């Protein structure tokens with residue numbers, strides 16, 4: 367979705383934001399991500415605020431609704447959702463602004479901070495009163511028969527560790543963009559991070575050595591990890607076949623390598 371400037375929103379939408387923030391002095395469009403038509407850092411009379419939004423009739427509005435529903439359960443490492451409004455044909459979410467930069471997964475300093483944030487997130491149990499998709503539902507259809515149940519668990523998972531979904535600021539990593547909160551086995555998130563570390567140039571063995579810093583990885587049944595790796599490799603293969611954008615083809619390659627690495631590891635143990 368092409369990103370629009372805050373000033374291009376309908377008057378009613380901008381007024382609804384002003385009611386929340388007070389007078390807006392400046393708006394800067396953010397880089398990173400594609401799904402939010404609006405992503406802007408606002409300077410307002412009550413301080414800075416980050417606003418993301420999409421038209422209310424866009425099918426992606428479901429992911430905004432998921433983000434709103436899960437917001438009060440997120441750990442301190444995630445910027446606070448301050449308010450949300452629907453006005454002028456837009457759904458808009460106002461977040462605590464983080465004046466940071468995107469994570470660099472080639473940097474061991476950044477990765478150390480991201481792992482700290484992930485370990486903190488792993489303490490959170492998926493809430494019962496939010497209608498979350500389960501890992502079995504999301505990835506089961508790509509798994510071999512009878513293996514989907516190996517993905518079950520009650521951890522709250524982020525699942526999208528693209529580096530532009532992590533902001534580094536003041537010696538901390540902040541996890542943003544909760545479009546796909548999921549209930550499942552805790553080791554799924556370190557797996558997802560490992561795949562993105564490979565995207566940044568690491569080998570499967572290097573990526574797994576980072577994932578191993580998360581306690582849930584050690585508790586995982588190697589058979590379950592292998593089954594999940596096979597399912598995600600299948601998923602990425604289908605994504606790349608449908609649209610062979612270079613990054614999708616590359617992700618399919620990383621997922622296949624990680625699958626092979628984990629299957630060999632499972633076999634060896």
Ligand SMILES: Nc1ncnc2c1ncn2[C@@H]1O[C@H](COP(=O)(O)OP(=O)(O)OP(=O)(O)O)[C@@H](O)[C@H]1O
Pocket residue numbers: 396397398399400401402403405406407416418445461462463464465466528530531542543544545
């Ligand atoms: N709280 C925040 N403070 C400052 N900047 C932020 C904040 N949240 C997000 N951003 C910036 O806005 C960008 C887009 O935000 P976000 O990833 O939440 O939305 P998105 O467009 O839905 O992304 P995607 O396409 O990955 O789903 C981020 O990559 C980041 O640069």
Ligand SMILES: [Mg+2]
Pocket residue numbers: 398399400530531543
């Ligand atoms: Mg994003």
